[in-house]
Amino acid sequence: MGKYWSFFKMRLMAGLQYRAAALAGMSTQFVWGAMEILLYRAFWLEHPERFPMGMEALSNYIWLQQAFLTLFAMWNWEMEILESVKTGTVSYELLRPTDIYGMWMARSVANRFARAALRMVPVILVSSLLPAPYGLRLPASPAAFGLFLLSSVLMVLVVCAYSLFVYALTFYLTDPNGIMVLSVAAADLLGGAVVPLPFLPDGFRQFAALTPFGSMQNVPLRLFSGDIPLSEAPAVMGLQVFWITVLISGGYLLTRNGLRRAVILGG
DSSP states (O other), rough: OHHHHHHHHHHHHHTTTHHHHHHHHHHHHHHHHHHHHHHHHHHHHHHHEEEEEEHHHHHHHHHHHTTHHHHHOTTTTOOOHHHHHHHSHHHHHHTTOOHHHHHHHHHHHHHHHHHHHHHHHHHHHHHTTTTTTOOOOOOOHHHHHHHHHHHHHHHHHHHHHHHHHHHHHHGEEEEEEEHHHHHHHHHHHHTTSSOOOGSSSHHHHHHHHHSSSGGSSSHHHHHTTSHHHOOGGHHHHHHHHHHHHHHHHHHHHHHHHHHHHHOTOOO
16 A cells, blocks of 8 residues: 555655646636636526525535636546557556556546645635625535535545546557547536536436536535535435445456456567
8 A cells, every 4th residue: 555655645746846837727717717606696696596506505616616626627637547558658567566557546646636736725715705605605514514525535536436447448449539528528517517417407417416427526516515415415425435436346347357458569
């Protein structure tokens, strides 16, 4: 376990070096978050009775979405991993005295945390200074905040496990671009990136909540904002644990089988 923790720390420190990219990202997230809130506010003022979320809860959702964007965004791929499988340089990784799936998981988690660490604090601080209902507000209770933190950890594991599942499929595909594009589109629509899940039609919303994408940003952000009652937290977090187990098991088996079948030219 110590070697994976060491690898995690190395990748985390490497990711923290990209301060200029983080500054550019923060600027974009401030503008985009404000634009989204003002847009929803216009619709809310017109028909508040038709809104499935309160305006303050929606503002919380959007600002947290911007603050933790790199933690759950499916487009945040580890291109080095994909390229290593496509080009065959994955053979170098097999020389390390580590399990390649565990190493990929450690670097994926570290990469996401490093990118989020540089952006989330300024976004949270500035958004919390905005007046109601435009700003970020604390959750209703300490219990809600604790469940939000625990669910966020589970969310990162779901996202990384799904990403590694896609990486594992690269062993069986000539070009992974198709599955990557579909994964990003599905995650944005079914995970609450385009609009929060409560805004989707009833049947489609329930379907989206049951997919692995519904166990990503949808759960912790709505727990924080109070849109998911504390009484429902065990069920939605249990679903997160279920998808973590399924995706890690499937990704590990695909990776192990893919490595057995892989042919490294010249080696």
